[in-house]
Amino acid sequence: LSDKLQSALGKLKSKGKLTEKDVKDAMREVKLALLEADVNFKVVKDFIKKVQERCVGQEVMESLTPAQHVIKIVNEELTSLMGDVQSKIMISSKPPTVIMMVGLQGAGKTTTSGKLGGYFKKQGKRPLLVACDVYRPAAIKQLQVVGEKLDIPVFNMGDKESPVNIAKAALSHAIKNNNDLVIIDTAGRLHIDETLMDELKSVKSEVKPHEILLVVDSMTGQDAVNVSESFNEALGIDGVVLTKLDGDTRGGAALSIRSVTKKPIKFIGMGEKLDDLEPFHPDRMASRILGMGDILSLIEKAQENIDIEKAKELEQKIKKQDLDLEDFLEQMEQIQNMGPLDKILGMMPGMGNIKDQLGDVDMNGKEIKRTKAIVQAMTIEERRNPSILNASRKKRVARGSGTSVQDVNRLLKQFNEMKKMMKMFTGSQKSMKKRGGFA
Ligand code: GDP
Numbered sequence: 001l002s003d004k005l006q007s008a009l010g011k012l013k014s015k016g017k018l019t020e021k022d023v024k025d026a027m028r029e030v031k032l033a034l035l036e037a038d039v040n041f042k043v044v045k046d047f048i049k050k051v052q053e054r055c056v057g058q059e060v061m062e063s064l065t066p067a068q069h070v071i072k073i074v075n076e077e078l079t080s081l082m083g084d085v086q087s088k089i090m091i092s093s094k095p096p097t098v099i100m101m102v103g104l105q106g107a108g109k110t111t112t113s114g115k116l117g118g119y120f121k122k123q124g125k126r127p128l129l130v131a132c133d134v135y136r137p138a139a140i141k142q143l144q145v146v147g148e149k150l151d152i153p154v155f156n157m158g159d160k161e162s163p164v165n166i167a168k169a170a171l172s173h174a175i176k177n178n179n180d181l182v183i184i185d186t187a188g189r190l191h192i193d194e195t196l197m198d199e200l201k202s203v204k205s206e207v208k209p210h211e212i213l214l215v216v217d218s219m220t221g222q223d224a225v226n227v228s229e230s231f232n233e234a235l236g237i238d239g240v241v242l243t244k245l246d247g248d249t250r251g252g253a254a255l256s257i258r259s260v261t262k263k264p265i266k267f268i269g270m271g272e273k274l275d276d277l278e279p280f281h282p283d284r285m286a287s288r289i290l291g292m293g294d295i296l297s298l299i300e301k302a303q304e305n306i307d308i309e310k311a312k313e314l315e316q317k318i319k320k321q322d323l324d325l326e327d328f329l330e331q332m333e334q335i336q337n338m339g340p341l342d343k344i345l346g347m348m349p350g351m352g353n354i355k356d357q358l359g360d361v362d363m364n365g366k367e368i369k370r371t372k373a374i375v376q377a378m379t380i381e382e383r384r385n386p387s388i389l390n391a392s393r394k395k396r397v398a399r400g401s402g403t404s405v406q407d408v409n410r411l412l413k414q415f416n417e418m419k420k421m422m423k424m425f426t427g428s429q430k431s432m433k434k435r436g437g438f439a
Pocket residue numbers: 103104105106107108109110111112188215243244245246247268269270271272276
């Protein structure tokens with residue numbers, strides 16, 4: 001989704017003044033990108049209408065940077081689609097605060113119960129996890145393992161009691177033991193059915209939770225939205241936790257849920273580990289969707305665009321220190337495929353200093369074309385061993401490539417810089433690999 005939106009909006013950037021048609025064309029592409037990302041049709045329609053209305057306003061069309069304006073509007077409307085501000089968990093003034101986790105089987109309720117417990121424990125709360133899934137084999141054990149890892153107590157009464165009784169008993173247990181936060185992990189089914197809803201309703205009326213959090217799997221796209229709607233109608237929910245967002249490249253559910261259910265996404269699950277939980281920030285998510293940079297999308301990009309075989313070859317050459325100008329060219333091309341270099345380095349943690357050292361190495365298309373021309377004007381021998389390029393050879397290369405001797409010199413300087421940089425890269429390669437194979 002991110003790539004598609006970027007390309008749709010990127011086209012606007014190359015224009016000076018925008019016409020109404022430019023905006024319309026861009027919006028058509030944005031619309032397709034959203035639909036492809038499995039965003040609810042009606043949501044898309046309303047969204048496009050709003051953005052378009054705002055974009056053809058005088059302020060935008062007459063501004064000096066209309067494309068920037070349009071991008072800003074898309075960003076704002078995406079943010080507003082997801083609820084504008086961060087929605088927090090309501091903490092009761094009269095402890096314990098009771099949170100009831102609901103959702104379909106496999107959505108991530110048990111994992112998220114633990115994650116939430118850990119999250120609030122770090123904030124000084126004393127959570128109690130409650131095992132109310134008495135159906136799924138080993139569900140109780142699973143919660144106990146989670147609790148152990150986090151050093152959070154888990155209340156259970158085996159699988160013979162009813163969830164209502166367990167929840168009730170857990171509440172008195174919490175009060176006795178000074179637990180100010182009770183997180184109830186309930187059972188799910190593969191599909192929404194009445195038995196499940198009835199049971200959840202009775203737990204709800206018994207313990208009167210402060211928050212009913214629906215856990216949905218973002219990878220299920222539109223289904224996640226439908227599930228949210230059904231749970232909200234039957235049970236009334238206070239918020240949504242969107243799990244497995246680490247595996248969801250389309251991001252459609254995040255965009256639809258709020259506007260379809262009118263209930264906010266409160267947290268997102270970003271992985272299987274117990275600290276992979278983040279409060280949901282609509283603005284950050286919008287930026288992520290618009291591709292304004294986060295490390296995950298960077299890794300995806302790197303994986304898409306870097307030829308692994310070539311990268312491995314290059315790695316060997318770097319190790320043997322016999323990098324030549326042809327490799328330099330190839331590397332420049334690969335980097336160019338990923339997008340503007342300064343942005344990419346900016347997204348990498350700890351790469352800021354390398355970016356500074358790169359100085360004026362400008363990896364835009366023109367530069368690459370010129371580099372290509374210069375390298376191609378060299379003999380094979382010169383490419384392999386640039387040190388033989390003396391003044392007369394440089395003159396010949398400059399003439400052959402339609403550039404100047406200064407251009408040739410600059411290229412050679414950049415090449416040497418890159419050789420130096422590559423030496424540093426080999427040092428930090430292990431950690432890069434762990435992140436996802438940027439060789
Ligand atoms: P429940 O049936 O709703 O209780 O779901 P579980 O908590 O047992 O989770 C089902 C599976 O989803 C488990 O394998 C979890 O590790 C996995 N899971 C849960 N949340 C996330 C997440 O945010 N990201 C990823 N990648 N996996 C998750």
